[in-house]
Amino acid sequence: MAIFVDENTRVVVQGITGRDGGFHAREMMAYGTQVVAGVTPGRGGQVFDDKVPVYDTVAEAVREHDANTSVIFVPPFGAAGAICEAADAGCKLIVCITEGVPTLDMVKVMPYIQERGARLIGPNCPGLLAPGIAKLGILPTSIVKEGPVGLVSRSGTLTYEVVYQLTAAGLGQTTCLGIGGDPVIGTTFMDAIMAFNEDPRTEAFVMIGEIGGDAEEKAAAYIKEHVKKPVVSFIAGQTAPPGKRMGHAGAIVSGGSGTAAEKKKALEAAGIPVADRPMDIVPRLQEIWKR
């Protein structure tokens, strides 16, 4: 088991005929993910790589192939629309990789997908990789390994760095999840933590935060109250100057709040070790995790 995916995950790739969509669709399929259809308006009737039928709409793709999940690679101006389309077509899990989606588009999307009972991951995220089960997004498969550790992160390559170290230390993963660096995202730290906490295969997990917002503080409070599994954290951006957006639209210290120091304090107050360096994450986890 993993969180959010299982062997019944049947994927539609929105934007499959685009450069990124095509590349990553192949990567997902190569990992054994059930990519059952692609969607590009105007390309209905084509077949992607002689394997995957392409439709004009997600509704047709879902109807024809009983899909339940969508992974979205479309340009920013079309991303919110693509998410709504997937939710409206009945997809219950939607992973939006697209970077640069206007925040108010996401604000508007949220109640729409909620009314349709869909879970969104992202946007502006690497997606999810459940080793041995499925890959939904762009996480590199070469660095993962099946095992008992969950990982959730607002970042992309920093996640890879940590996964790489976990795998190198022989600690495989149940699910590696990048929730994205935007201010308004579908699945939050809290959602991921609740899922990891309930997932019987996840024995311990790692949470990689960064400056901006207070999602890490909220997660810390929840963990303190409800989570018995070992958790270690890391917060990027200790040296970030206030008022500047550090790449991610959500990574900004504003009005003196959302600092790495605050987050570290909240996490430690909740009993969660916070690694000073990325390479300290595995040792800190091993310290508290009595296997």
Add this chain to the structure above:
Amino acid sequence: MAIFVDENTRVVVQGITGRDGGFHAREMMAYGTQVVAGVTPGRGGQVFDDKVPVYDTVAEAVREHDANTSVIFVPPFGAAGAICEAADAGCKLIVCITEGVPTLDMVKVMPYIQERGARLIGPNCPGLLAPGIAKLGILPTSIVKEGPVGLVSRSGTLTYEVVYQLTAAGLGQTTCLGIGGDPVIGTTFMDAIMAFNEDPRTEAFVMIGEIGGDAEEKAAAYIKEHVKKPVVSFIAGQTAPPGKRMGHAGAIVSGGSGTAAEKKKALEAAGIPVADRPMDIVPRLQEIWKR
């Protein structure tokens, strides 16, 4: 019993300090309706007629007096907002008397009240009078009488005319309901008919339609399928020219549909007698009603 109201109906009057709101609040109270509070922004703290406390917001009124119903007498530009406020404050029945509310305001209001589980009657309607129980709106109490007949109508004074004749013939009413003459209204014929059909005290009922839309046709189909109680109908506007709005915003024959003739045909096809004149309604009802 009646439909939509009972002895627990506790009413807030929005616009109680206005001329119409004040007048009809008094009338409602005189009939024994539990008017527990009034609302006029900026008049919070006043007491209406030395009896009813006035609040700035419906939320306060509901909180202080456990109200569950609102009757709205505010100008057209404020009506949609007043309905939303009542629903948001927890009122489960909202009667909007106001005439002249923009149709798109009502389109926007509908999902809002639905999400909050509230029923709306109106706008542009005389409201509801359940003889012996409560009056919510402006129907004249002098013409009603307790009894077994339900009455639902898109009209105001035409309703009074029919109620008057029912009462004169000794046929009292469970509930007299004016649903309003606008194109987009909260409670429809269908809703009212389902309620009358389920109400054990209502033995027979009368449906007063008029030109425009196809609510009468829809109701006819439902009655044919589901209703065993005797029903008689009347349709106003046989002589109305096409394309002209006959007073009510919803009373218009457009593109050749919504005519009185069509409605009459649909009702008769469903086995519902349609009276030619208002004064034929009671006799037609007595014909088919074996008491």
Add this chain to the structure above:
Amino acid sequence: MNIHEYQAKEIFRSFGLPVPGGKVATSVEEAVALAGEQGLPVMVKSQVLTGGRGKAGGVKFCATMEDVKENAEKILGLDIKGHIVRKVLVTPAVDIASEYYIGMLIDRNSKRVLLMASAEGGVEIEQVAKDTPELIFKQTIDPRYGLLDHEALGMGMRLCPDDIRKARQLAAAMQKLYKAFVESDASLAEINPFIFTPDGTGHAIDAKVNLDDNAMFRHPGYEELRDLDEENPAERRAREAKLSFVKLEGNVGCLVNGAGLAMATMDLVKYYGGQPANFLDIGGSSNPEKVVNALEIILSDPEVKAILFNIFGGITRCDDVAKGIIAATGSMDINVPIVVRLTGTNEEEGRALLAETDLVPAATMDEAVQKAIELAG
């Protein structure tokens, strides 16, 4: 409120819809000058508030300035279903490769705005709806989200399955039309046809908009769109006096409180073999001024031979209503008989007051209607 094509196009243009240029002329000279400005060929289109302009010869293609002159002469002053053409729209003629219908209206059942579209554009959509309803695609629009990208593009692809570029243009037009509909408080908005030229560019070449009368308070500028020439003088006066009034062809003038009762009264006049002269709802009040206005409007019609008041008092007391009627009729010089039926609170007191006047009292609606028909002769 119904507005002209050129006014609807102005609204559409302000919401970014692709509307060809064009201006309105009220004389042949002006039309010729506009055609010169815009360059040939042009369309000369009558601006009247009724359908079937094309069939009536009110829309003409003009390849030369001679054509413009000739057609403008023919069209200006033309009578189309009782509407006299006073204005023509002179607009660039475009080559038409394909035509579509896009329309929005309030759907009473879903309580939402309904988008309807069809590849059978340029013809009467009511006819398409009757003959081949399967060629009309529909989409109700959730007011909370508006017309979403996938809904609009889905419609576009249904209309134009083989050309995504055109499908996207249609989708964009539908989204803009929805914005125009909502922000102008329309009750109907149509583009018929939306066309593509041979090079694949879309244009809204005809436009129809009805505005919600109830929302005019939000759009003070729209009052200027009202074409007073298109309005019956009695209806205009009624509108200014805030009375609901519709002119009919009969001789029994009706003053009724409430729209439903007013319609039922008209129907009853007809039932007894008479002809109602009008629909008029004087509302709930007993204000003599309103009654005076109503009477003046009705009496401006020389066909009216009798007047029928049908008032169900409801909460308003009948004696007050009677006083209002007596005051109003007393202040005027009226040469036709007036039948008054008053029912409701204090109806006997009301009738007693009427008994002292020339007004003819009646106890029931039936009696009143029959008396009025008889008096109208």
Add this chain to the structure above:
Amino acid sequence: MNIHEYQAKEIFRSFGLPVPGGKVATSVEEAVALAGEQGLPVMVKSQVLTGGRGKAGGVKFCATMEDVKENAEKILGLDIKGHIVRKVLVTPAVDIASEYYIGMLIDRNSKRVLLMASAEGGVEIEQVAKDTPELIFKQTIDPRYGLLDHEALGMGMRLCPDDIRKARQLAAAMQKLYKAFVESDASLAEINPFIFTPDGTGHAIDAKVNLDDNAMFRHPGYEELRDLDEENPAERRAREAKLSFVKLEGNVGCLVNGAGLAMATMDLVKYYGGQPANFLDIGGSSNPEKVVNALEIILSDPEVKAILFNIFGGITRCDDVAKGIIAATGSMDINVPIVVRLTGTNEEEGRALLAETDLVPAATMDEAVQKAIELAG
């Protein structure tokens, strides 16, 4: 994107908010002329993209033309927290009877726009939030319905419990501010203060707006609002090259793929006693042109003494990345040492390619950071 007060006011005005008139001057003469046009008294307000203008002497009341001249002279050229004042807003001074704060921002937790308002206007709202949070009222706004009448009026009455007229003005201002926020794709919009004059009329006399960079594609006109004088030249170049870059004060230039890893790299430089010269995310590609741009931007800072590439290959192959770095550095004349850490697919091949160059390879992030600090001296 942060914009100036005068630009924010222009947006607010276009949405119907009551903003006093006012124009921008770039010279003392112009300021005096504007004051003459508008009539005394006026405020002369520095236009810089930072807070605390008042405390720094950048906002002055001017009762006479002498005052205008004197204050414009003082303010133009003033350095406020590193921002040089190049423009002043000259705007009519209004009498203030009471002051309110109205602001909107994106609330990450509710995933909605959050309205905040306080009767403690005209002061730093962060301070109010810290000291007396109970004086700030909040309302999250459902994007499906917008700020509803009763929500806005409820806020207005909480701010102004004893004056319904003022409460209504505040409510209307909040609803307009919401419309402005949404339609301009703002991420922050504040009126601080919204004031009432002694006669009870409301005015938005200060304005602050941040626009969502991600939504600029929808607002082509907003690009003109960008004040290039306020931008660090290196940051401007990075923006034009579509690189995420933030200038810092250290000497270790960092080129990292991914924002999170870039922050973690900076943090690690600091951890080992070094000082990062910048934040820079070169993104996922191995495009040599992007690398050249990034290097040029970093090297434009004379403080930079060493350069650190930290690349986690992920799906991009490390040999491709290495080739990109080699091509980029080979085409340039670079006088500082360059440490390269490459991890991911084909990392050994990548390192083998680097071994044939002057670039200093490193196997881990820690090693790379330590080497770069050492080489920076």
